[in-house]
Amino acid sequence: MTLVSRRSTRSESTSITKEEHTEGASLTKLFFRWLITLEGDQDINDGKGYISLPNVSNYIFFFGGRFRTIKGARPLWLGVLFIIICPMVLFSIFEAHKLWHTQNGYKVLVIFFYYFWALTLISFIRTATSDPGVLPRNIHLGQLQNNYQTPQEYYNLITLPTHPSVSKDITIKYCQSCRIWRPPRSSHCSTCNVCIMVHDHHCVWVNNCIGKRNYRFFLIFLLSAIFSSIFLLSNCAVHIARESGGPRNYPVAILLTCYAGLTVWYPAILFTYHIFMAGTQQTTREFLKGIGSKKNPVFHRVVKEQNIFDKGSFLGNLGYLMLEPRGSSFVSARKTHNAADWRFMNLSPAHSFEKNQRF
Template structure:
């Protein structure tokens, strides 16, 4: 449905010019604009810079890879040719988190690893498991922070009226689809909503993130610690990332306790060991709580947004996580729900950052904001006026 709608939108764009100044534009106007932009050749230094880091996109190029167009319509910035991403105009706490993860490993490697590895009491597995789980946590931290969470394309379902700046009233309705349990439980239904910001009918469980400026499939929440949304395509990465941190902290604490016991408690001789023990003891609690919370949410087949929507308490931190009887996605088994999350297919990337796109691709066009009374000439908003015949 999405692809066919997108194809029809592109055909509508390249059709004959309408008499109402609406969506349709003249083929000559499009060709003149494309020839005036895509024919420009840029220096290789600028090309390399745009490949290395793309923050604001490139409005001079009408046909290029997605990572040079997406920043124009979202809050994403891309690195290494679209392979890595982050959210711009935010507090980059993910850099601080990365430093906090790397610091204990560096200190452990310099002051602790050699002595524990070469001891005669066989503590090598303890050192190995610390490095293993630390590497697992850090690598999945990078994947969680820089991967596609399940971003949905924009402008797929635009209105066909003569004034596309407006949103039809019927688009503001919520559509309820029946489920196999609807006959027994009328509250068991699937909701579909139209996103007025992205101009699409969102799939079930998708939501719009105002920080990223996109809709995300099976959106759980936007995590400020990784500076990215947590959705269908990176939720498992997020779980593995937290699990790796917890297990690395456990082995860090175990290794430092062993080191302290071998020095008979003489703390003055091993200040770094005491520092690492304190660091691990304090650091472990937040990831443990976060891991238990998300395991409970995944086991009950709920996202954070869905849970907070039905919680009636003022402070949801103290709300008890229970099964939602009206949830049509719950399989009825904690293990099946959890296994389904960790073993399910990641799904397709709907907005490929490295693919080449055609001129006039609606996914990368800024559509006027919704309005009620003001009439917008769509052709002059997106493109210059057509040349005289």
């Protein structure tokens, strides 16, 4: 009896040890999945949204869905991040101390530079990693007929009635990829593989779409980048003007002056273009469709067209853009959902409810 009891005790302890090891491994897996979610798990369709969203999109999530980016795209955003951080580091090491300790009141220039630089970095991160307005999938599914194909009427365009003074119609189109009737001004992004509310364009420099929920962050990023370059240029110009001797005494100031003078133009051109777009209540997609071109819209003259979304004035449109509520996220990466949530199921073009039913 004693031997059997000892064997039973050893078996139980071994079983407990295996369970603890399995639990520890699962906790470790969950932690790394929380840290970075590169690929979704087709066998898991419940829990937090960041676990399931990679199954139906091209998103990569970090820190439990708090940040996102696109997989498979060129990492140009890393170059932009380097361009933002590197000048600040050089300025802090070689220039800030000298300007801060002058007796002519140049401290305010240093403060303004750091303020707009911090605003540039924060708005860049919010633009690049926040939800641009992703619409849920599989909301309007076809009936179980014709081998579960999309009904023929779903291929038609729906025209909404507008005011008689507006010549352009508002059309609603069914998205075959997301299986939803897209709201007005929404569009499907093939890079992100999602539909975006009030989709303006997909920006390769931030590796994210610009839509309803992050468009104002994009404008703030461009404006703060302009002022950051201007104050960097001003600080370095003051140092060069006050420094005695040849250029060998202030090589970093010359380098930063050239950098600021060159980098201020691109965000300035983009900001000017988007201000005219926002002031006329047009998105880039609508503008390109109106002029019948797919080339860079920056090089085309912005023409105000009749628009049902126009608030009546240039400043009114800008104010509406900056002050309107962002709205809640339709597909939150941090909220919990259950396994029966169709928004996170990747359905094939010819699908069956029976094949995809998980409850």
